[in-house]
Amino acid sequence: MAQEDRNRLAEWFTLIREHVPALRQRMRQWVVEAHEEPSVLWQTPAVRYSTYVTGGLVLAWIIQWGISLAVPPPPASARPEATTADFHVLCANPACGYHFVVQREFGFSDFPIPCPRCSQETGQKARLCTSDACRGRWVAPTTSDGEARCPRCERRFEKY
Numbered sequence: 001m002a003q004e005d006r007n008r009l010a011e012w013f014t015l016i017r018e019h020v021p022a023l024r025q026r027m028r029q030w031v032v033e034a035h036e037e038p039s040v041l042w043q044t045p046a047v048r049y050s051t052y053v054t055g056g057l058v059l060a061w062i063i064q065w066g067i068s069l070a071v072p073p074p075p076a077s078a079r080p081e082a083t084t085a086d087f088h089v090l091c092a093n094p095a096c097g098y099h100f101v102v103q104r105e106f107g108f109s110d111f112p113i114p115c116p117r118c119s120q121e122t123g124q125k126a127r128l129c130t131s132d133a134c135r136g137r138w139v140a141p142t143t144s145d146g147e148a149r150c151p152r153c154e155r156r157f158e159k160y
Contacts, residue, residue, distance in 0.1 A: 082106075090126040090140045091115040099126065099138050131155040 034040045041047050084103050089111075091098040096118040113123040124140035133153040141148040141157055148157040 088126040088128075088138055089113060089115075089123040090138055091118060091120075092122040092124045092140055093118050093120055096120075096122070127157055129153065129155055129157075 085106050086101050086103050087108060089100050089102055096115060098115055098117040100116060111125050112121045114121050115123045126138040127141050129137055129139050129150040131153045134150060139150050139152060142151045
């Protein structure tokens, strides 16, 4: 017969219940000592480290607040932050091969998309190949060995 796995959470709760009365007694004794001699408060590591952490957080908040006061506001002519990007797309249909630009949210990756010229779902994300053979031609990269490559000259594209 297999032995049951121990329930560690239940063991922890049982252990805590057993030690709660002793902890209460020690806490009462510590409070009495702190009333008699207040320096005991600072000598307690939990109080001392809690004070350090709280002081550090308050100091960090004050520094952040000071920096926010020192940074000038953007000019009135500033445009709002961009949420979309332009994606160059190349139709993978050999009879079409149309190059067009679409504007989508950052991180868009739902390719293929419909081509506006041939109306087929063959629009692939295009990359600019700057090799001597392609000379700045927009191509739809192919994947080989886990790397994106130009289908014409086999140049490896950097990841972005």
